[in-house]
Amino acid sequence: MPAESAPGLTQALDLAFQALAGGVTDRRSPFHTPALATVARDGAPSLRTVILRAFDPATRRLRIHTDSRSPKTAELRAEPRAALLAYDPATHTQLRLAGRVTLHDCDAIAEDAWVTSRESSRMTYAAALAPGAPLPAPLAGPDDPQAGRIHFVAVVMTIDCLDWLLLDPAGHRRARFTWDETGAMRASWIAP
Template sequence: MTLEEALRAAFAALEAGARLRHGAFHTPALATIGRDGAPALRTVVLRGFDAATRCLAIHTDCRSAKYAELIADPRAVLHGYDAATRMQLRLAGRATLHHDDAIADAAWAASRKTSRMTYATAWTPGTALPAPPAAPEDPVGGRAHFAAVLLRFDHLDWLLLDPAGHARARFDWAADGAMAASWVAP
């Protein structure tokens, strides 16, 4: 395997994850810096990937801790693992938040009704409740709480766990888009 093949495999996995609901990279973990300075990790749904801009798209509730954490510090890491291929990806970059703009409007319009329902609840994510709430019946009110998050990564760590020998590569992009790639010890 070459570095170019490793990068192509990583990008193909991300494209499939954004497109296929049951794809291995459809529900990666997103790490942010919590308000207390500690790492904060949660599973997200990968909604889009643009290889040309190295942008990953996810959605969130603008009332969530995740949203507040990304406002305070936009640095984030996305982690995914495909057990079938034994490929792990770690992508680090900066997030931009889109709540009341054309990017958020387009993401909302492209969302399924069931996804929109998530944002229509009256409660802020993390609110203590006496029992699980009933699902909202109308997603329209959810738009006010919906935000699109675009994570543009400038670092990609690719790892392949192989019984014949693990392989790991690092890809870094400079501000001008120039890429540096190297094999590193697993």
């Protein structure tokens, strides 16, 4: 990308938000399956791929889903700070997001997320055993998607920091956007 067509800070944030919005609606988008980092109970980093289910740029909130019995749920209850990472090899764009999460299992947010989920997604939470439980052999899948509602948790992250990186042969560009508790934003270019 020639320097004269390089994005400015406002455009970089717009591109980041468009990538996240596209990750919600386009299952083929690399931003549909970011990696979520949490702190494990022993203090070690814990990383896994999740599916981006919703994003609201006005509130900087995104949503993923999890099983209440999963280690990530316990990790987020103990330490609500988390990070997401996604990279698009086609556009050479990396997004790193950090923020605080809230867990929703028995409220309107959880219910709305549950009823708008596809049946195949609901089946994930209907498994008899908790994610990560040892098995002697693979199990057959459950047959009642409604049975999973009791284990379903909507995880909502409010983005406090967004790091946008464009890997460009003409010169890498990196911007950082941070928001304080009032929602005031600070934006700056930083070294790639």
